[in-house]
Amino acid sequence: MMRTWGGRLAPLALAGLLxxxxxxxxxxPRPAEEEFIKGAFNPSFVPPPPGSYDLPVLGKVxxxxxxxxxxxxxxTAAIMRGKAxxxxxxxxACSDRLGCPLASAVLRDVQQRLRAADLADRAVLMTIxxxxxxxxxxxxxxxxxxLDADPALWQFLAPSSPSTLDVLLRSYGQDRAxxxxxxxxxxxxxxxxxxxxxxxPSAQIRNVYSAGFLVPQVLINDIKTVLAE
Amino acid sequence: MxxxxxxxxxxxxxxxxxxxxxxxxxxxxxxxxxxxxKVTGQEDYIYVWTLGVKGVADGNDSMVTVDANPKSSNYGKxxxxxxxxxxxxxxxxxxxxxxRQLWAGGLDTSRIFIFDVATDPARPKLVKTITSFEKDTGxxxxxxxxxxxxxxxxxxxxxxxxxxxxxTGMAEYxxxxxxxxxxxxxxxxxxxxxxxxxxxxxxxxxxxxAGKKNYMRPVGELLKDGEAMKQFGxxxxxxxxxxxxxxxxxxxxxxxxxxxxxLLPNHHYAFTSTALTGQLVLIYRQDDxxxxxxxxxxxxxxxxVDISIAPDDSKIYVxxxxxxxxxxxxxxxxxxxxxxxxxxxxEQANMVSTSWDGLRVYSTSSLLSKWDKPGDxxxxxxxxxxxxxVEKFTTDFSGVGRAHIMNFGxxxxxxx
Numbered sequence: 001m002m003r004t005w006g007g008r009l010a011p012l013a014l015a016g017l018l019x020x021x022x023x024x025x026x027x028x029p030r031p032a033e034e035e036f037i038k039g040a041f042n043p044s045f046v047p048p049p050p051g052s053y054d055l056p057v058l059g060k061v062x063x064x065x066x067x068x069x070x071x072x073x074x075x076t077a078a079i080m081r082g083k084a085x086x087x088x089x090x091x092x093a094c095s096d097r098l099g100c101p102l103a104s105a106v107l108r109d110v111q112q113r114l115r116a117a118d119l120a121d122r123a124v125l126m127t128i129x130x131x132x133x134x135x136x137x138x139x140x141x142x143x144x145x146x147l148d149a150d151p152a153l154w155q156f157l158a159p160s161s162p163s164t165l166d167v168l169l170r171s172y173g174q175d176r177a178x179x180x181x182x183x184x185x186x187x188x189x190x191x192x193x194x195x196x197x198x199x200x201p202s203a204q205i206r207n208v209y210s211a212g213f214l215v216p217q218v219l220i221n222d223i224k225t226v227l228a229e
Numbered sequence: 230m231x232x233x234x235x236x237x238x239x240x241x242x243x244x245x246x247x248x249x250x251x252x253x254x255x256x257x258x259x260x261x262x263x264x265x266x267k268v269t270g271q272e273d274y275i276y277v278w279t280l281g282v283k284g285v286a287d288g289n290d291s292m293v294t295v296d297a298n299p300k301s302s303n304y305g306k307x308x309x310x311x312x313x314x315x316x317x318x319x320x321x322x323x324x325x326x327x328x329r330q331l332w333a334g335g336l337d338t339s340r341i342f343i344f345d346v347a348t349d350p351a352r353p354k355l356v357k358t359i360t361s362f363e364k365d366t367g368x369x370x371x372x373x374x375x376x377x378x379x380x381x382x383x384x385x386x387x388x389x390x391x392x393x394x395x396x397t398g399m400a401e402y403x404x405x406x407x408x409x410x411x412x413x414x415x416x417x418x419x420x421x422x423x424x425x426x427x428x429x430x431x432x433x434x435x436x437x438x439a440g441k442k443n444y445m446r447p448v449g450e451l452l453k454d455g456e457a458m459k460q461f462g463x464x465x466x467x468x469x470x471x472x473x474x475x476x477x478x479x480x481x482x483x484x485x486x487x488x489x490x491x492l493l494p495n496h497h498y499a500f501t502s503t504a505l506t507g508q509l510v511l512i513y514r515q516d517d518x519x520x521x522x523x524x525x526x527x528x529x530x531x532x533x534v535d536i537s538i539a540p541d542d543s544k545i546y547v548x549x550x551x552x553x554x555x556x557x558x559x560x561x562x563x564x565x566x567x568x569x570x571x572x573x574x575x576e577q578a579n580m581v582s583t584s585w586d587g588l589r590v591y592s593t594s595s596l597l598s599k600w601d602k603p604g605d606x607x608x609x610x611x612x613x614x615x616x617x618x619v620e621k622f623t624t625d626f627s628g629v630g631r632a633h634i635m636n637f638g639x640x641x642x643x644x645x
Binding site for chain 1: 263264266326327329379380381401403404405407409410428429430431432469471472473474494644
């Protein structure tokens with residue numbers, strides 16, 4: 001039986017990672033959004049089979065030294081070398097239902113599918129925080145545990161300096177801006193367009209997914225497509 | 230913590246979604262890409278890609294900002310103009326997926342002008358010009374629709390540089406202006422015009438108009454040329470969006486132009502209108518997954534051009550070039566369009582855009598430099614009051630050029 005999309009995100013709520021944003025009582029979820037999120041996990045179309053389409057190169061990404069959930073300095077190039085990488089930019093306090101929680105739930109699903117497809121040693125998942133001040137290694141570790149992340153397959157990382165973050169986000173083409181209130185105080189939230197990137201074993205971006213088309217089966221087919229080249 | 234409690238917490242968290250409009254709005258702001266964050270409330274600005282006219286201002290094409298906020302002292306007024314060098318047959322424009330840039334095309338010169346609209350949303354600034362569209366794409370001419378996809382722009386073309394006819398294709402560029410690939414239109418449906426994606430179905434539709442030797446020709450001369458008048462598109466193509474592969478060609482005679490998907494996820498249909506045969510056309514998915522069309526309203530011999538869909542899929546707005554009239558059709562039964570309201574706008578009309586909340590409707594006048602009739606050019610703003618569209622303002626464009634496509638801006642999409 002299919003789990004509901006809410007059920008897929010439940011681990012984050014249990015870990016206390018999804019309740020930090022203020023609630024607008026007069027706003028209710030839009031039916032279209034409900035349908036849309038369900039569609040990510042149970043699409044109403046059959047994605048085209050791997051290798052039956054082209055994924056042209058969109059750009060090349062650099063290598064960055066980031067901090068992992070154990071507080072160690074690690075090189076993204078070393079993590080990604082020779083593998084297809086799925087890279088997602090988030091902040092753990094994000095409560096936008098079509099934002100970071102959705103991306104993390106999708107990566108969780110992709111992790112299971114990679115294992116099932118016997119691709120766990122040919123691909124890697126990377127969740128990178130753009131809120132390094134609050135997303136400490138301990139918080140990233142809690143987030144990872146809540147998602148049942150396998151450390152051999154799914155890395156949780158954060159840049160250790162604002163300048164590294166800027167170059168990293170520019171390299172991928174990911175926008176992100178702090179949201180301030182009327183008095184100019186940081187609200188704890190960031191505005192960003194949710195983007196997940198597929199990077200091939202040569203460090204080239206081959207596809208970008210946003211909340212409109214973040215479908216695990218599409219991601220798996222795309223990973224198989226670039227690995228078969 | 231029980232599962233029930235966890236779900237309650239999730240619900241509370243999810244109720245906060247609309248605090249952050251970016252990336253979370255999927256209703257209509259007229260008919261933008263589903264990948265584009267929407268202006269969900271009152272739009273502050275309307276960016277009008279404006280055709281330059283010799284002897285008017287500096288004569289250049291320009292991105293004109295009109296203040297659209299009723300609370301502003303400049304409501305309905307032009308507050309900024311960003312000219313580009315020369316005249317290029319300014320036509321359509323569209324945002325990148327982060328709404329930081331507005332790309333605008335010239336149908337004559339195939340130039341693409343990229344404006345930064347995030348640094349100061351009231352004052353778009355030209356930051357890059359792509360002059361290599363023809364060369365990049367292997368000969369496509371006339372960049373038309375600028376449609377945001379994640380990390381890239383999908384651009385339809387109208388023509389080619391071999392014979393100036395309607396055989397053409399689409400091109401993709403990264404958000405920073407690097408060419409990615411060309412996607413030719415299928416041989417049995419070679420013409421191009423608009424493109425729209427339905428992400429719930431992984432389907433993409435394209436429509437068909439005419440080549441450069443038709444759209445850059447004076448309309449009076451063109452209408453008398455029987456052979457030339459046969460060289461208009463008669464097809465809508467259904468594509469596998471992810472694979473960018475054509476699946477089915479639908480015959481829709483008479484130059485089907487703008488495409489508008491219904492927005493509710495269980496509405497598996499779209500609309501178009503035919504310029505030369507005056508039909509409002511439904512494009513719908515059949516039970517077996519194939520697609521079909523049905524003419525659902527006779528608009529008449531008025532040369533319908535732009536259309537816009539209401540956020541709840543209940544209405545289609547149709548602007549006609551021939552009689553300068555805005556018509557509103559009830560399409561709550563999509564198989565039968567009923568004319569419920571009309572407004573005479575002027576001697577001619579072209580673009581029509583609906584706000585995300587469906588309360589406001591805007592129209593502009595200009596179609597093509599060699600097809601426009603003598604007379605005024607303007608942007609008009611309307612609001613629904615009961616069952617009537619009431620005019621709120623007219624912005625006179627006589628001092629800047631001819632008003633073409635509109636894109637909405639908001640202060641909240643400011644510096645990032």
